[in-house]
Amino acid sequence: MDQILQMTYLWLKAGHIIFVIFWMAGLFMLPRYYIYHQEADAGSPEETRWIDREAKLRKIILTPSLIVVWVLGLALAWTIGGFDQGWFHTKLVLVLALSAYHGWLVAYGKKLARGEQGLSGKRLRLLNEVPGLAAALIVVLVILKPF
Numbered sequence: 001m002d003q004i005l006q007m008t009y010l011w012l013k014a015g016h017i018i019f020v021i022f023w024m025a026g027l028f029m030l031p032r033y034y035i036y037h038q039e040a041d042a043g044s045p046e047e048t049r050w051i052d053r054e055a056k057l058r059k060i061i062l063t064p065s066l067i068v069v070w071v072l073g074l075a076l077a078w079t080i081g082g083f084d085q086g087w088f089h090t091k092l093v094l095v096l097a098l099s100a101y102h103g104w105l106v107a108y109g110k111k112l113a114r115g116e117q118g119l120s121g122k123r124l125r126l127l128n129e130v131p132g133l134a135a136a137l138i139v140v141l142v143i144l145k146p147f
């Protein structure tokens with residue numbers, strides 16, 4: 001029985017990390033797409049192609065990865081009793097912030113698709129630091145469990 005539980009935990013963790021990678025990749029790509037999208041002429045075929053690429057990235061990569069990371073992450077937390085541990089509370093705050101950033105990016109893309117102009121390319125490039133910073137802090141928390 002112990003061995004089954006241990007194997008389940010390891011498979012959950014492997015799945016969790018695989019989908020974290022997909023989610024992060026999508027979060028890094030989407031603002032890049034927005035930069036190219038904003039540089040295309042309004043109403044041009046190129047703009048239409050960017051709108052289409054953004055929608056596909058959301059549908060195929062970002063939304064499914066977000067859901068799977070959360071489901072497997074919560075299952076892991078339940079398995080290891082994470083809800084009683086300080087590092088996990090901090091990780092939850094960071095992951096909630098990252099999920100809110102994800103939601104904001106999606107809303108921004110819908111605005112762009114309606115033809116509303118948004119942030120400058122420079123601002124979007126700066127925003128791309130957000131998931132990198134959050135991921136670094138989260139990985140340190142889960143590996144070192146400092147509290």
Ligand code: HEM
Nearest residue numbers: 017020069070073074076077080082095135138139142143
């Ligand atoms: C979305 C909500 C998330 C929840 C609820 C969650 C929860 C968890 C839990 C409970 C563990 C097991 C820790 C252990 O066994 O010691 C874990 C492992 C891990 N998580 Fe998450 N996580 C989430 C998102 C993320 C994100 C966004 C990242 C990275 C950017 C991440 C990176 C990792 C890594 C690298 C491990 C493996 C640590 C080890 O080797 O033990 N997680 N996660």
